[in-house]
Amino acid sequence: MYAFEFERPGSLDAAVKALQEEDAQALGGGQTLIPTLKQRLAMPSKLVSLKGIAELQGIAQEGDVLKVGGGSTHGAVARETKGIFAGLSLMASKIGDPAVRNRGTMGGSLANNDPAACYPAALMATRGTVVTNTREIAAEEYFQGLFTTALEEGEIITSIRFPLPEKSNYQKFEQPASRFPLVGVFVAKYGDRVGVGVTGASEDGVFAWKEAEEALAGNFAPEAVDDLWVSAEGMMSDLHGTAEYRAHLVKVMTKRAVAAAE
Amino acid sequence: MSLDLKLDGRSEDRFGTMAQGLLGTPADRPEGVLKVTGAATYAAENLPENCAFGMLVRAPGQGKVTAVNADEVRAMPGVLAVIRDERMIRNAAQGTANEAPVQGVDHAEYVGQPVAVVVAESFEQARHAAQSLKITTEGSPGPVDPDAVEPEGEPTRTGDLDSAMKDAVHALDLTYTTPSHSSTPMEPHAAIAEWDGDRVSVRASLQMLKYNRNELADCLGISAENVRIQSPFVGGGFGSKLGITAEAVSAAIAARELGRPVRVVQHRRQAFETVTRRSETTQRIRLAADAEGRLSGLGHEALVSNLPGETFAEPVTQASAFAYAGAHRVIGERLARLHRPAAGSVRAPGEAVGVTAFECAMDELAVKTGLDPVELRRRNIPDKDPSSGKPFSSHMLAAALDDGAGRFGWSDRAPEPRSRREGEWWIGSGMAAAFRVNIMMEAEARIDLTPDGAVVETDMTDLGTGTYAILTQIAGEALGLPAESVTVRLGDTDFPPGSGSGGSWGSATTGNAVWLAALDLRRQIAARLDCDEAELTLRDGQATCGNVTRALAEVLGGDDLRGHGHITAGDAFEDVVQSTFGAHFAEVAVSDVTGEVRVRRMLGSFAAGRILNEKTARSQCHGGMTWGIGMALTEELTHDRRDGHMVNRDLAEYHVAVNADVPPLEVHFLEELDPWSGPMQSKGLGELGICGAGAAVLNAVYHACGVRIRDMPATPDKVLAGLE
Numbered sequence: 001m002y003a004f005e006f007e008r009p010g011s012l013d014a015a016v017k018a019l020q021e022e023d024a025q026a027l028g029g030g031q032t033l034i035p036t037l038k039q040r041l042a043m044p045s046k047l048v049s050l051k052g053i054a055e056l057q058g059i060a061q062e063g064d065v066l067k068v069g070g071g072s073t074h075g076a077v078a079r080e081t082k083g084i085f086a087g088l089s090l091m092a093s094k095i096g097d098p099a100v101r102n103r104g105t106m107g108g109s110l111a112n113n114d115p116a117a118c119y120p121a122a123l124m125a126t127r128g129t130v131v132t133n134t135r136e137i138a139a140e141e142y143f144q145g146l147f148t149t150a151l152e153e154g155e156i157i158t159s160i161r162f163p164l165p166e167k168s169n170y171q172k173f174e175q176p177a178s179r180f181p182l183v184g185v186f187v188a189k190y191g192d193r194v195g196v197g198v199t200g201a202s203e204d205g206v207f208a209w210k211e212a213e214e215a216l217a218g219n220f221a222p223e224a225v226d227d228l229w230v231s232a233e234g235m236m237s238d239l240h241g242t243a244e245y246r247a248h249l250v251k252v253m254t255k256r257a258v259a260a261a262e
Numbered sequence: 263m264s265l266d267l268k269l270d271g272r273s274e275d276r277f278g279t280m281a282q283g284l285l286g287t288p289a290d291r292p293e294g295v296l297k298v299t300g301a302a303t304y305a306a307e308n309l310p311e312n313c314a315f316g317m318l319v320r321a322p323g324q325g326k327v328t329a330v331n332a333d334e335v336r337a338m339p340g341v342l343a344v345i346r347d348e349r350m351i352r353n354a355a356q357g358t359a360n361e362a363p364v365q366g367v368d369h370a371e372y373v374g375q376p377v378a379v380v381v382a383e384s385f386e387q388a389r390h391a392a393q394s395l396k397i398t399t400e401g402s403p404g405p406v407d408p409d410a411v412e413p414e415g416e417p418t419r420t421g422d423l424d425s426a427m428k429d430a431v432h433a434l435d436l437t438y439t440t441p442s443h444s445s446t447p448m449e450p451h452a453a454i455a456e457w458d459g460d461r462v463s464v465r466a467s468l469q470m471l472k473y474n475r476n477e478l479a480d481c482l483g484i485s486a487e488n489v490r491i492q493s494p495f496v497g498g499g500f501g502s503k504l505g506i507t508a509e510a511v512s513a514a515i516a517a518r519e520l521g522r523p524v525r526v527v528q529h530r531r532q533a534f535e536t537v538t539r540r541s542e543t544t545q546r547i548r549l550a551a552d553a554e555g556r557l558s559g560l561g562h563e564a565l566v567s568n569l570p571g572e573t574f575a576e577p578v579t580q581a582s583a584f585a586y587a588g589a590h591r592v593i594g595e596r597l598a599r600l601h602r603p604a605a606g607s608v609r610a611p612g613e614a615v616g617v618t619a620f621e622c623a624m625d626e627l628a629v630k631t632g633l634d635p636v637e638l639r640r641r642n643i644p645d646k647d648p649s650s651g652k653p654f655s656s657h658m659l660a661a662a663l664d665d666g667a668g669r670f671g672w673s674d675r676a677p678e679p680r681s682r683r684e685g686e687w688w689i690g691s692g693m694a695a696a697f698r699v700n701i702m703m704e705a706e707a708r709i710d711l712t713p714d715g716a717v718v719e720t721d722m723t724d725l726g727t728g729t730y731a732i733l734t735q736i737a738g739e740a741l742g743l744p745a746e747s748v749t750v751r752l753g754d755t756d757f758p759p760g761s762g763s764g765g766s767w768g769s770a771t772t773g774n775a776v777w778l779a780a781l782d783l784r785r786q787i788a789a790r791l792d793c794d795e796a797e798l799t800l801r802d803g804q805a806t807c808g809n810v811t812r813a814l815a816e817v818l819g820g821d822d823l824r825g826h827g828h829i830t831a832g833d834a835f836e837d838v839v840q841s842t843f844g845a846h847f848a849e850v851a852v853s854d855v856t857g858e859v860r861v862r863r864m865l866g867s868f869a870a871g872r873i874l875n876e877k878t879a880r881s882q883c884h885g886g887m888t889w890g891i892g893m894a895l896t897e898e899l900t901h902d903r904r905d906g907h908m909v910n911r912d913l914a915e916y917h918v919a920v921n922a923d924v925p926p927l928e929v930h931f932l933e934e935l936d937p938w939s940g941p942m943q944s945k946g947l948g949e950l951g952i953c954g955a956g957a958a959v960l961n962a963v964y965h966a967c968g969v970r971i972r973d974m975p976a977t978p979d980k981v982l983a984g985l986e
Contacts, residue, residue, distance in 0.1 A: 002390050039393075040390075040393045040394075173856065175917075176896055176917045176922075176923070177896075177913060177914050177915055177916060177917035178914040178915065239898075239900050239909065239910055239915065240977075241977075241978075241979055242979050244979070244983075245857075245978065245979035245982065248982065249856065252855050252856055
């Protein structure tokens, strides 16, 4: 083992202060960071746990927006958004396994921005907002590529705001071993627009499939995207699927999500 | 005293007349409760006092190895030693090697080779120190691409296959490829070594202790008498624990150096690399058939690989030598010497991939000839071994085909592919024959009989396969004792040497040694009753001879009796060809939009002589069929094209079939006694279930959607590309 300091501040201000120290690292549920530490892919000298901060907790509907505290676990999101935001609840209920869902947090997942993480697809499709201790960042500005976000050093996600859709759904095609999505598509239908967020597929991370969004805004039905196709260019290719296969799946998963949206 | 038997000719069935009624029943595992309650202690448990913890360090490249900062690491908190000892082994020994594998830490011949062991006061300190040890390698990597080197070996040629192909009404010349497969079991490789003077005791997770003992002694340069290995519980092996492994050798070296016990557990990723993989294969299969589908010739040529210095070459064509008729034959393997991690025996070495590819080719021939796939196989069952001309000890393929086809409802199948669709899913079914050679090794066992019951001892292992249960049944049946009165002790080199677990031979070989030990006791009991052993009936602790019945305890009269059995294979394995047979049937659904394959049901009918325990036998077949699903659909070790390293060396990247992938599996056993296989009339079953199972799935994929996948596994992207 290697020695590091551990701090568990009770307030956002204290956490922000603690993270100003050089080489300090925020710790949410630790479902990515702890395995990373074990493999020595990261060796911060100080871990600042965000688990004891009341400001990061709480899931609440505020008018036509759902506000999720950055420290909310996937399990809490799955349970507490059930009647409010079906697609998000479904998504959260299928992240990892029960152990992961009881520890992992939405803020942690979005800050990490794994290219195969689920939440980015929901945030992109809804054009939601990441709220930090210093500012609000729109989804399209927030995601900046694989494991890269607009967050500054020491910036903490305090909450995430999702405009509540009329209908939504998430469909992922799982890589069988890790159960991470090979491709995941979140569809959110609003009165005047439709959002389609795609994770797991692109070399640039999550993206909005804009052609599908336009087509579905006119006709929210699976066949609305029949004539569209996604280019394999810029799609990820790895052991588990070629770029062509991922591109193909984007359309398949979109159609399934539209058909299942509620 | 010992009762020795060399198996020549046919053996009399002695168990048909036994009275206890224990053998053949689906008896529970006697150690099952210990296992499900966590009370069974596996190799890494049972920590001795003052135990230190070792962690292996892998070579990050090929070439000359340097540990750059060993002194720095030695000074880290808790670190006791950084050991780079020339006796450490390059990779696990091959099964039955009986001597040290290639040793040394100065030159890495593959990426991942263990080149140091770091020992510390705690596991965490050892792991951190091991991760901090910087290893560099110099030199250009050796070849890693099977197609880039000139392979060794030539196939065996009989007749003139080229002409037979030209003259054939139907000729197929096809190439199939299978990737490297991992044998990684649930329990990672682990060892605790402790010295007492010049004698080392190792608790390890190994399959074949009598060989492992000699291998470890040879590695350490000590006498085998000074080595004791204990493996009472083994959490799966699948071939990965056949030969002595890196953690056992390094734990012994470290424990000697430090003068205290040392435990070394391999990380999952290390176990992928340092123990042996199944070689990738490229298989050229040629089939020459007449208008009625009768084979005039067949070719099965395989290219496999292994590290320099390894004797093992995946025996891909082992079953092709005897599976089907056809006078003109080209059969055999070529071996490419590569610097990928070492290859070795993985569950059903040879047949697992060889029968699978060959049975896919037979399906293609069925399509070409317009024959039903079951009928095509029936027509090509040879009446004697086509390679040697020897008779078969028994031949149950036709019976297995008929039994399986009937139970599966094969006759309801529409012959044309793409005949059935449900929503986005194409539904189809396929079948394959199963073959696996029957092998007998040498084994000894002893039984101590007291008024309290019988204690069976042999260094045989139980990998979760059911050895404890089966040996309990054999001894109980032969001695007329209920299961509760029989204790089986396994996995300790202080016991008589058994066969070890591997090659499906465990229960038949060591089981016969236990039978002989019991027969030795039966003769002693009969002598005390003044009767002929054959006339003796033992049941529920009572001995009956003629019209005299006495309690066994009374017959013992205060004496403890010991029986010892020793079996070796003789002419019975030379004069005839012995094999197990089976037939697999599978129904799959193939998504027209994603290319996913879901296996909907699977059925196997198997013949392996007397079935010793219906429950554990069934479980073995379930396991094999599950492996078949993995082989057909998901399992694929990927080697980096530049340096051969295993890219996906953990279970989050290498997918073995799990519950979600496996439908209910139906297993049926055919009534059979094979007198050539020994007094128990039983043949090895452990690996039959995997042989051909993947072919049934792949043939069903073809029947469902018309896509023929020859480059396994049939991942969704490949299937989809075929659908478009």
